[in-house]
Amino acid sequence: MFTGIIEEVGTVKSIEKNHRSLLLKISAKKVISDLSIGDSIAVNGICLTATSFNHNSFSVDVMNESIVSTSLSTLKNGSLVNLERAMPINGRFGGHIVSGHIDGTGEITSTSKCGIATIYTIKTSPEILKYIIKKGSITIDGISLTVLSVSKDNFEVSIIPHTSKNTILNLKKVGDVVNLENDLIGKYVEKLFLRSDDSSSITRDFLYKHGY
Known part of the structure; x- marks a missing residue:
């Protein structure tokens, strides 16, 4: 992990x-x-x-x-x-849960400056976009990032100077391809909902009751 x-x-x-x-x-x-x-x-x-x-x-x-x-x-x-x-068992959890199992790729379609930050717009497939939510987590080329916004065919992230300086993201240009890994939580929740086994105690009402 x-x-x-x-x-x-x-x-x-x-x-x-x-x-x-x-x-x-x-x-x-x-x-x-x-x-x-x-x-x-x-x-x-x-x-x-x-x-x-x-x-x-x-x-x-x-x-x-x-x-x-x-x-x-x-x-x-x-x-x-x-x-x-890989994270040591006594290490700090500075980003989010990342498995290293890439879901697919995306293409950088634009970049822009907003104060000290650089905003990247990335186009990707519906299969990946369905797990991306505003303010949620996404991994781009191994970098844990927070989603700024999501549309029907792309999403945006905002990069601070420290991230630009210490990763390869600052070298990426429009048209470049990046690796994407969705947050694991959304995929597991979907899997539970799509189970055909009616004996499961995990239901929509159960998740709502417990704050999900």
Whole structure:
């Protein structure tokens, strides 16, 4: 599990393309300081497993599902990526619950300034938009962000200077593709409502009574 608080920006050192898979080698400092083989690292929001590492880089295998469902196919040698280690059990929960399982991608359609903030408008599919609510949480390239507004075909987020400075979002331009992960809570609630098992004690009235 992750929190969406980016720890550092790494650099793609090499990309080895195999049959329906990739082997990425990424340079980093902070996230490898206590790394072990098999540990999870979120790369642009995608939960990947460290298969090897040395004093200045680590490698991860990427299966076909991750390639076709995310923006990983756009990476090149030298590309910058957001990195976050899995949350330690005694760590601070600075963002929101992030699984690292990308729901899909979105396209940046516009950016604008509003005081110190930068507003990003992102177009995405109805399947993703249905879980996005105003003031709710969304993960963009692994960054935990608060939704500013939602329309029928896009949503907006507002980025403070600290986030721009310490992530790759400030490098993104109109037309660029970003990874999106919806808040888990909405998906689980929907699953409960759509259950065909009438014996379930979780009903709309039950949820309303308990404040949901």
